[in-house]
Amino acid sequence: MNQPAPYAAREVDPLVEDFAARRPAGLETAYGLWSRLFVSIAHHALGDRARAEDCVHDALLRVWRAPNRFEGNRAMLKAYLAASVRNEALAILRSQGRRDARELRAARLVPETSVDPPVVDPVEAERLRAALARLPEEQRIALELAYYGNKTHVQISEQLGAPLGTVKSRIAMAIRKLHAELAVSGEARA
Amino acid sequence: MSEHLGDDAELYPLGLLDDDVAREVERHIAGCELCAERVSAGRTVAASLASALPAVEPSTALHVRLREAVRPGTRAARPPASWNAWGFALAAVFALAFLALGWKALALRGQLAADDLALVTVVHSHFNHVSMTPQSANPVAAKILYARDGSWLYVIADKPGGTLRALAHTAEGPVDLGVLATSGRTAGLLVRPAARVESLVLERAGITVASATLVYGAATTSVPNRK
Numbered sequence: 168m169n170q171p172a173p174y175a176a177r178e179v180d181p182l183v184e185d186f187a188a189r190r191p192a193g194l195e196t197a198y199g200l201w202s203r204l205f206v207s208i209a210h211h212a213l214g215d216r217a218r219a220e221d222c223v224h225d226a227l228l229r230v231w232r233a234p235n236r237f238e239g240n241r242a243m244l245k246a247y248l249a250a251s252v253r254n255e256a257l258a259i260l261r262s263q264g265r266r267d268a269r270e271l272r273a274a275r276l277v278p279e280t281s282v283d284p285p286v287v288d289p290v291e292a293e294r295l296r297a298a299l300a301r302l303p304e305e306q307r308i309a310l311e312l313a314y315y316g317n318k319t320h321v322q323i324s325e326q327l328g329a330p331l332g333t334v335k336s337r338i339a340m341a342i343r344k345l346h347a348e349l350a351v352s353g354e355a356r357a
Numbered sequence: 358m359s360e361h362l363g364d365d366a367e368l369y370p371l372g373l374l375d376d377d378v379a380r381e382v383e384r385h386i387a388g389c390e391l392c393a394e395r396v397s398a399g400r401t402v403a404a405s406l407a408s409a410l411p412a413v414e415p416s417t418a419l420h421v422r423l424r425e426a427v428r429p430g431t432r433a434a435r436p437p438a439s440w441n442a443w444g445f446a447l448a449a450v451f452a453l454a455f456l457a458l459g460w461k462a463l464a465l466r467g468q469l470a471a472d473d474l475a476l477v478t479v480v481h482s483h484f485n486h487v488s489m490t491p492q493s494a495n496p497v498a499a500k501i502l503y504a505r506d507g508s509w510l511y512v513i514a515d516k517p518g519g520t521l522r523a524l525a526h527t528a529e530g531p532v533d534l535g536v537l538a539t540s541g542r543t544a545g546l547l548v549r550p551a552a553r554v555e556s557l558v559l560e561r562a563g564i565t566v567a568s569a570t571l572v573y574g575a576a577t578t579s580v581p582n583r584k
């Protein structure tokens with residue numbers, strides 16, 4: 168048998184290499200793999216498909232044209248681009264002052280209540296739900312309000328009646344615990 | 358770096374920090390590998406959180422826009438210089454007129470100059486046409502004339518209401534065909550694509566206002582080649 172090494176097992180991932188070198192093939196492949204994730208992230212924050220696609224367009228091009236070259240593996244690239252899209256969407260919300268209205272809508276879209284519509288990645292979502300369920304309740308609620316509710320930590324502090332520093336610590340702890348739980352198989356699925 | 362980041366390393370990937378604090382985090386992780394790894398871990402968790410969001414499928418238009426944006430040196434396929442584009446466009450307009458008025462209007466042929474008649478003959482004997490499906494709250498009425506062999510297409514819109522851009526899916530992937538040229542109350546674009554166009558959308562200000570799927574071969578919508 169003279170088969171090539173599995174794609175993920177190669178020392179240099181051509182996707183990451185192409186993206187870091189700003190070759191169009193890098194963005195093309197990344198888009199093919201994760202465009203649904205990116206548009207879903209932006210749509211969740213902005214609530215409008217056209218604005219979501221504009222957001223993804225601008226965010227990806229901003230990263231693509233940034234002077235800093237990306238370094239990392241495929242999972243890190245996916246996470247980096249996803250975070251860039253979310254930050255772009257949140258910046259749009261802030262600049263247009265629509266955050267409060269969107270929060271009310273978005274807060275109803277936490278994973279526990281969104282089992283009916285198709286989700287971005289059902290397998291990953293199931294792993295996530297299990298990991299979230301193992302978090303202490305106060306950490307899980309703070310994190311869900313932050314991510315799915317698009318709330319700032321100040322707003323979460325006011326809503327929960329907890330000190331700002333406590334809210335920040337709960338969210339940070341939740342992130343660390345989730346990373347520990349999800350890290351094992353996360354890269355393999357990227 | 359004298360100190361490592363506190364909780365901000367985990368809050369930053371979620372977009373929870375004010376701009377000035379976020380900039381401080383970015384400056385710090387540029388020189389601190391440990392904190393950069395924490396931020397990267399936070400981004401990975403954030404991407405996992407996104408996996409449970411309701412799925413929204415991206416449109417073809419987004420793919421086309423991005424693809425073209427990172428290939429600034431490439432332009433949409435255009436008719437070769439040897440083509441008499443204006444003459445061809447004129448012929449396409451004549452063909453549209455025939456479609457609208459019925460074949461009886463061919464009596465007008467006697468009134469046309471010989472060159473124009475030749476162009477019209479070439480056009481109406483080899484193309485199909487399709488009305489585009491209006492999209493959005495403020496759609497545009499448009500039609501596409503296209504060669505049965507996929508070698509050219511002509512998009513024409515009535516009352517474009519702004520700049521219209523044609524985006525297509527071809528056998529080789531998405532293509533930005535370009536902007537329709539406005540003339541009076543209509544806008545048109547003649548294209549000779551490198552690959553056969555399978556579907557086409559018109560966008561105005563980033564919003565899809567019309568779409569169509571192109572069917573090749575001797576479709577029933579083709580102009581009859583009568584004597």
